[in-house]
Amino acid sequence: MKIGVVTFPGSLDDSDARRAVRLSGGEAVALWHGDATLRDVDAVVVPGGFSYGDYLRAGAIARFAPVMGEVITAAKGGMPVLGICNGFQILTESHLLPGSMIQNDHRRFLCRDQVLRVENAATAWTAGFAADQEISVVLKNQEGQFVADRATLDRIEGEGQVAFRYVGVNPNGSSRDIAGVTNERGNVVGLMPHPEHAVEEGFGPSLDGRTFFTSALEQVVSS
Template identity: 75%
Template structure:
């Protein structure tokens, strides 16, 4: 598949995401925040970083980047979209995902190898994993606390929209230990930890993140 990776001013994990896309067996296509089209890609990754300097709120300005008009349109049409860390924040600001990401409850930036449990393997990004599989990937954020009102939280829990959950320790105060969620259709996924930093033995904490990118090859989604 052709997977577009968007670079915003302040993105810092875009090149890593492109490499992970290729290692997962896909073709990586560089997209710029000012692009007026998606260059014929089959899926999109919004990478981590500090887009537009995280001014106003994380992802609040990026949501209005020209390329995001096309991403929102494509996502609503069923295109697989993955937002990692800052990309997750952008997806929430774009109302493609429920909830919001706020400052960590301990008010400090956290960087650690984080154990997760895959709760939903029925998305284009998680089908390479078994439901309930425990994986360890890199986490690095200062505003990664997932929050939602009680009604929204009950809905995403009840409808299986939690994609991954923190184990061992909750690193940022996310409600219900939520590390990632999907939309109702299941094609849009937001994940606070960084799977693109766990795709090679030489760097990162192993290969547990590779499944987020190889999943696109293994299954076809309408």
């Protein structure tokens, strides 16, 4: 199964995401921000970094890259799409996911190992986890605070669209400790922490990140 990983000018974690795909048993396909095709991939990862230098605001320019038109169409058709950190920001700017991302409440860049609780284990990217399972991955961001108006927060809580929550101290001020969300269909997931940095023994706090990618691969096989 082929998982495409998009590279934008300023992407930092695209090579890590491709490595995570390979270690999880998939074929990683490099996608360029100017591509007008997804090259017949079965799923897409929009990786972390600082696309287009985070000018205007994080993800605001990348949302209009040619490849994102293809990603948006494919996501609306049911293709699994994962947005990690800057990728999460891009997916909210693309209106594939609810809410928005702003600067951390402490106004500092943050890098640490982070425990998350899996709130929704029924998405394309979380089906290999159990509900309420605690996992450990890497967190590193500057604009990682998830925000939304109260009505949106109540709606996504009620409809099970909160995918992950921070455990322990909230690292960036995100509303209701939300670390990641999903769309209503469950094929699109975004989160600020980096599962691609927790896929290999001796690197990162755990191997929990690998389950994101194996979940998607199994979803494609079964669909």
